[in-house]
Amino acid sequence: MRIAFFPGCMVDMMYPEIGIAAVNVLERLGCEIEMPEEIVCCGQGLVNSGYREETKAAARMIVDAYDTPEYETIVSLTGSCMNAIINDYPLVFKDEPEYLKRAERLRGKFFEFTDFIVNELGVTDVGAEFNDTVTYHKSCHVTRLLGIKEPPLKLLENVKGLEYIEMAHADRCCGFGGTFSFKQPVIAGEVVYEKCQTIIDTGANVICGADVPCLLNIKGALGRLRSEGKLDRDIRVMHIAQILDSRG
Amino acid sequence: MAILYNTDKSLKERVADCLEDDFKHNAIKTAQEVFYVGRGKLVAEMEGWEDLRRHAVEVRNHVTENLDYYVKQFAQNAEKNGCIMHYAPSGDDALWEVLDIFEKHGASYAVKSKSMMTEEVGLNEILEETGIKITETDCAENILQTAESKPSHIVVPALHFDREAIAQIYREKRGYDGSSVPEEITHYLRKILRHEFMEAEVGIRGCNFAVASTGSVTLVTNEGNGRMVDSFPKVQIVFVGIDRIVPDLEALDTMMALLPRSAVGAKMTAYFSLDSGPAGPGEVDGPEEVHIILMDNGRHTLANTEFSDMLRCMRCGACLNICPVYRHITGHGYGSIYPGPMGLVLTPGLVGYDDIDNMVYACSLCGACSEHCPVGIPIHDLIREHRIKIVEEHKNHAIEVPIFKALELFWSNVPVYKFGMKVGEPIMKALAHGDTALAEDSAWIPVVKGWTSTRDFDILSSTRFRTWFKEHKEEQAAQKAHGVEGGEQ
Numbered sequence: 007m008r009i010a011f012f013p014g015c016m017v018d019m020m021y022p023e024i025g026i027a028a029v030n031v032l033e034r035l036g037c038e039i040e041m042p043e044e045i046v047c048c049g050q051g052l053v054n055s056g057y058r059e060e061t062k063a064a065a066r067m068i069v070d071a072y073d074t075p076e077y078e079t080i081v082s083l084t085g086s087c088m089n090a091i092i093n094d095y096p097l098v099f100k101d102e103p104e105y106l107k108r109a110e111r112l113r114g115k116f117f118e119f120t121d122f123i124v125n126e127l128g129v130t131d132v133g134a135e136f137n138d139t140v141t142y143h144k145s146c147h148v149t150r151l152l153g154i155k156e157p158p159l160k161l162l163e164n165v166k167g168l169e170y171i172e173m174a175h176a177d178r179c180c181g182f183g184g185t186f187s188f189k190q191p192v193i194a195g196e197v198v199y200e201k202c203q204t205i206i207d208t209g210a211n212v213i214c215g216a217d218v219p220c221l222l223n224i225k226g227a228l229g230r231l232r233s234e235g236k237l238d239r240d241i242r243v244m245h246i247a248q249i250l251d252s253r254g
Numbered sequence: 255m256a257i258l259y260n261t262d263k264s265l266k267e268r269v270a271d272c273l274e275d276d277f278k279h280n281a282i283k284t285a286q287e288v289f290y291v292g293r294g295k296l297v298a299e300m301e302g303w304e305d306l307r308r309h310a311v312e313v314r315n316h317v318t319e320n321l322d323y324y325v326k327q328f329a330q331n332a333e334k335n336g337c338i339m340h341y342a343p344s345g346d347d348a349l350w351e352v353l354d355i356f357e358k359h360g361a362s363y364a365v366k367s368k369s370m371m372t373e374e375v376g377l378n379e380i381l382e383e384t385g386i387k388i389t390e391t392d393c394a395e396n397i398l399q400t401a402e403s404k405p406s407h408i409v410v411p412a413l414h415f416d417r418e419a420i421a422q423i424y425r426e427k428r429g430y431d432g433s434s435v436p437e438e439i440t441h442y443l444r445k446i447l448r449h450e451f452m453e454a455e456v457g458i459r460g461c462n463f464a465v466a467s468t469g470s471v472t473l474v475t476n477e478g479n480g481r482m483v484d485s486f487p488k489v490q491i492v493f494v495g496i497d498r499i500v501p502d503l504e505a506l507d508t509m510m511a512l513l514p515r516s517a518v519g520a521k522m523t524a525y526f527s528l529d530s531g532p533a534g535p536g537e538v539d540g541p542e543e544v545h546i547i548l549m550d551n552g553r554h555t556l557a558n559t560e561f562s563d564m565l566r567c568m569r570c571g572a573c574l575n576i577c578p579v580y581r582h583i584t585g586h587g588y589g590s591i592y593p594g595p596m597g598l599v600l601t602p603g604l605v606g607y608d609d610i611d612n613m614v615y616a617c618s619l620c621g622a623c624s625e626h627c628p629v630g631i632p633i634h635d636l637i638r639e640h641r642i643k644i645v646e647e648h649k650n651h652a653i654e655v656p657i658f659k660a661l662e663l664f665w666s667n668v669p670v671y672k673f674g675m676k677v678g679e680p681i682m683k684a685l686a687h688g689d690t691a692l693a694e695d696s697a698w699i700p701v702v703k704g705w706t707s708t709r710d711f712d713i714l715s716s717t718r719f720r721t722w723f724k725e726h727k728e729e730q731a732a733q734k735a736h737g738v739e740g741g742e743q
Contacts (some may be wrong), residue, residue, distance in 0.1 A: 013719055015665070019675065020712050029726065041723050045304035047665035054619055056641030056650065057658045061646035146620040179578040183618025188704030190616055192269055195708030196582040197618065226709035229691055233710070 007127070008113070009040045010077040012091075012116075015047040016218045017055060019108050024218065026147050027251035030121060031134075035127055035242050042071035047252035051184045051213055052091035053098055061098045064151060066105055069095070072115075073108045076104035083247065084218045085148030092116050093151065118148060129152075135254035137167035141210040142246070143224065144177035145217035158216050158246055166248060171208040178204075182223040198227040200244045205241065214244045256345065256376030257605050259404050260589045265611045272587045278414040282406065282584045285413050289575040290626075292519020295500040300515070310512055311630045314566035318557050321565075323465045324499045329548060331469025337492075337544045344552045345375035352377065352458075352491060355545055356386055361455035361491055365447075367473065367480035369460025370394040370408060370569060371493035371549055373591045374604075378460070388458070391479040395441060400427050406585035407518050408592065409571040414584065416591055431548045447479065457487035461494045461566070463509055465528075467502040471546065473527040474513060481527050489534075492540035497553050498515065509568060512628040516570040552604040561603045561637050566629040567596055573623035573633055577683045588613055596622035599636040607612045607640075607649045657701060675714060682713035692736030 009032065015026040029039055049064030068091060072080055082088035095109035120137050142162060143175050162170050175187060181197025182189060205213045213228075215221050221243050231237040259375045260268060272278060280481060283355070283359070289339045294489055297303050317324050331731050342348035349372075364381065366372065366388055378399070389400040394412035401423045408697070417434045424439065428446075432438045456592035461482060462472040471492050483492055500506050513520045514520045532542030557565055574580050574594035587659035590601040593602030602610050614637055622634040645736050664674055691710040697703040705711045 011723075018719040022644050022715050022717055022722050025719040026722060029723070041720070043720065043724075044668055046668060046671045052658060052661060052665070054638055054641070055615075055725065056638070056643075056645040057662070058642045058645070060662040062659055063662055067666050077539045088518065092584050133667050146271055146450045146618075146622070151604065151627055177622075179580065179619055179620035179622065183620065186615065187709075188701060189612070190269075191704045191708045192266070192273070193579055193583060193616060194618070196273065200578075222712060223709065226705070226711055229710040230694070230708070232397075233693065 007036060007080070008040070009122075010080045011039050012072065012080055012084075012087065012233045013041070013184050014082070014132060014218055016222060017083060018201075020246070021147055021218060022223070024245040024247055025083065027245065028086045030249035031123070031132055031247055031250045032081065032104075033087045035123065035129055035132065038231050043236075044172045048090045049089040049098070050087060050094065053090065053094055054183075055083045055185045055189075058098055062102070062105075065098050065109070067089075067160045069105055069108045069112065072130045074113055078115065079117065079122075079126070080112070081117050081119055082220070082244075083148050085145055085152055085154070086219055088116050088118055090152045094136050104229040117222050118216065119153055120148075120157040120161055121152075121154045123147070123250075124160055132161065132164070134164075134168075134250045135166040136249050136252040137254060138212050139169045139171055139208075139210040139213055140212045140249065141173045141205055142176065143173070143180060143205075143213060143215040143220055144219075145220045146177070146179050147178050148216045154216075161246065161250060162214075163246075167254065168249070171210045171212075172209045173204040173210075175204060180220045180223050182219045184219070187223060194223075195227075198223050202227050202231060205238065210241070211239075212242045212244055212249070214246050214249055216246050218245060221228050233250075255591065256379070257374055257588055257601060258609055260586070261609060261611075263589070265587070265589065265616060265679065267584045268589050269587045270614075272584045273582065275414070277416060277419075278406070278584055278586075279582065281413050281416065283409070283581050285492060286581050288520050288577050289517075290572075291571060293515060293575070293626075294519075295588065296515045296521065299537075304509055306508060307628055307630055310508050310628060311566065313500060313508060314629055317499055317501065318497070318562055318565045321499075321554065321557055324501065325496050325548065326467060328464050328466040328499050329546075330492075330529070331466065332464075332471075332546055333469070335469045336534075337531050337546045339471065340545060342547050342549045342551070345549070348375050348547050348549050348551070349377065349380050350380070350494070351545075351547055353384065355491060355680070356381075356384075356456065356491065359455060361489065362386050363454050364388045364456040364458055365450050365454040365651075367392050367456040367460065367483040368395050368411070368477065369458070369493050371495050371551075372458065372731055373405070375549070379402065390446070391447050391451070392475070393479070395478055396447070396707060397423060400424065404586065405591060406593070407571060407574060408569055408585075408594075410594075411585075413572045415588070416725065425634045428689075430644060437695055445458055451482045451486045452544050457483040457485075458491045458492060459483050459493070461492055461540050462495045462513065463506055464499045465501075465503060465506055466499050468530055470528050470530040472506065473525075473529070474510075474523050475525045475527075477482045477522050478525050481525055484527060484529055485539050485541070488542045490544045492529075492544065492546045494546055494548050496548055496550050497551060497567070504671060513568055515568055516568075516572040516626075516628040556603050559603070560663060561599060561636055563631045564592055564596075564599050564636060565604055566631055567600065568629060569596075571596075572626045572628060576622045576626045578622065579618065583616065588616065595633045595637065597632075599631075599640070602640050607644050607647065608690055614644065669726065674717075675718060678715040679716065 049061040052061040099106040187194040226242040421434035578596040
């Protein structure tokens with residue numbers, strides 16, 4: 007199956023290893039992957055901060071890159087960016103009919119990574135092996151705003167050697183919220199440290215998720231706890247693609 | 255302005271105060287859990303919950319779209335029932351109407367049950383200034399009135415006090431000499447309040463829903479005090495927001511199926527009153543005179559904006575009970591009588607953007623509120639809509655504009671982005687002192703400090719994913735070409 011890949015800018019900037027893992031998984035499942043070069047960021051941080059006008063340039067770029075007849079199916083590695091593209095672009099382009107039309111066309115072509123594997127490829131066992139205890143953060147955008155609840159759990163369930171431990175309030179926000187975490191660091195800190203506590207309480211060695219920004223946030227907080235001596239063990243923060251790419 | 259309070263302090267200072275108060279912080283967290291676990295259980299076992307929600311959305315939208323019609327119908331029917339109607343475009347108008355009623359009766363003593371509308375207009379303060387004694391009879395409101403404190407939740411307003419604190423408040427202010435056992439405190443309250451119910455000349459109350467077809471007003475309580483406020487004093491004043499109207503009793507039934515479940519995770523409350531006018535001839539209880547203050551106070555204006563969905567709100571507090579921010583900063587952090595997600599939409603909707611500080615940014619847009627709202631208000635979208643309006647109306651902070659303008663350029667231009675990565679990577683590497691993340695020692699840098707003051711921030715990787723991908727594709731193409739050549743040999 008021929009697909010276009012949307013990695014999200016954080017993968018490009020900070021975590022190429024997550025993108026590489028996802029490409030490996032998708033190629034093993036028989037996907038032929040394309041990725042346009044003229045992309046940077048979906049602009050979510052701008053529109054969520056109220057800068058709708060300023061979001062347009064980034065959004066137009068994404069639409070231009072992905073809304074082409076050669077891309078029938080687009081797979082997004084990050085739920086929140088995908089949510090911005092399919093659910094927020096209509097707001098961004100409400101006064102630009104041409105781009106509004108094109109953005110609405112993208113809506114039907116975009117699939118979140120785990121949802122694509124389970125519901126489009128019909129695969130729940132990707133042949134991965136990961137011998138450790140894992141908990142999963144049910145991020146707001148993937149779980150609530152895109153409504154993707156079962157696919158990531160089904161995929162984890164079928165990973166050989168993986169012991170899944172659910173954290174309390176797994177679908178509670180991690181406190182990232184884009185510019186929220188810069189504008190309101192004290193509040194964001196309270197939220198993420200509570201999330202960390204629920205992760206620590208599971209006893210799992212690995213926390214994984216399907217939304218890169220949340221992982222950056224959780225990793226930053228767990229790292230701070232560790233360096234301050236408030237956490238006595240390493241808890242690895244991984245994208246679900248990295249677990250699905252593992253081979254024991 | 256009675257909607258906002260504690261505005262001398264900034265949002266940041268109010269939040270810091272709330273976080274310092276461990277009791278308040280923990281009390282709100284515990285209460286949240288009790289409420290939404292209760293709600294979740296009831297919703298899960300109730301058949302047709304989603305249908306009920308959809309129906310409620312239709313009913314509420316229908317009223318908003320035909321607001322003038324239903325305001326008129328309700329007023330006419332209430333008048334037929336013998337009520338005296340007062341229409342108050344603003345909070346001040348409502349206060350004048352109330353003062354006129356007191357003057358007409360030469361009254362100086364009133365009892366009151368919980369009402370957000372009276373909070374909104376600052377009724378208690380004004381009445382007290384004019385020498386009228388007014389007693390809150392809802393247990394939690396009485397605690398707040400005695401302690402001179404503000405509500406920390408719209409449904410359970412005194413959450414921030416524990417039994418010890420409550421006993422102490424009554425000891426200091428009222429000479430209470432009992433223990434902190436809740437039953438003993440409530441018994442004491444019951445004793446003093448009974449007396450006040452008997453003595454008061456005027457009863458002042460709110461209204462959860464007003465029924466247009468019958469001209470009735472309703473009151474949903476758990477303590478029974480509301481029933482005494484609306485039946486003991488000879489004169490009764492009912493505050494009704496024009497957004498409280500439902501068309502008929504059937505619609506009321508729908509709303510009442512949703513309200514207690516969403517609010518406190520209960521199928522029903524202990525008391526529910528449906529009042530239609532003063533006592534009729536031969537009826538032994540009930541007021542002789544009922545005044546209904548139909549209050550707009552910005553609602554009509556709101557109905558014609560992007561925020562019209564907010565008029566569906568029935569003040570259940572379900573959004574507060576699920577909000578990951580509210581649970582930490584509590585109602586007092588927001589500095590509005592309408593706190594939490596619904597408050598972030600309603601407060602600026604009613605008071606504008608000039609005095610609300612950074613309130614609308616105290617939200618991660620996680621969407622839990624919208625998911626739980628029984629009347630389907632897209633709360634988090636509307637919070638963002640306020641942010642958009644603030645920028646459009648140039649009420650944003652001038653200092654942040656260049657940052658967002660820079661991001662606009664950076665995020666929409668590949669060469670600029672690549673240049674930024676090239677320059678940024680070694681700088682971040684140097685700042686991280688050999689580590690893979692920026693730590694607290696980078697919290698002196700503007701913008702960055704927003705993050706690293708509380709968390710570490712991973713630095714840029716040494717390669718870009720796009721670079722790897724390009725090489726990967728070239729490798730694949732080469733292999734393919736090689737494979738084809740190999741096949742020919």
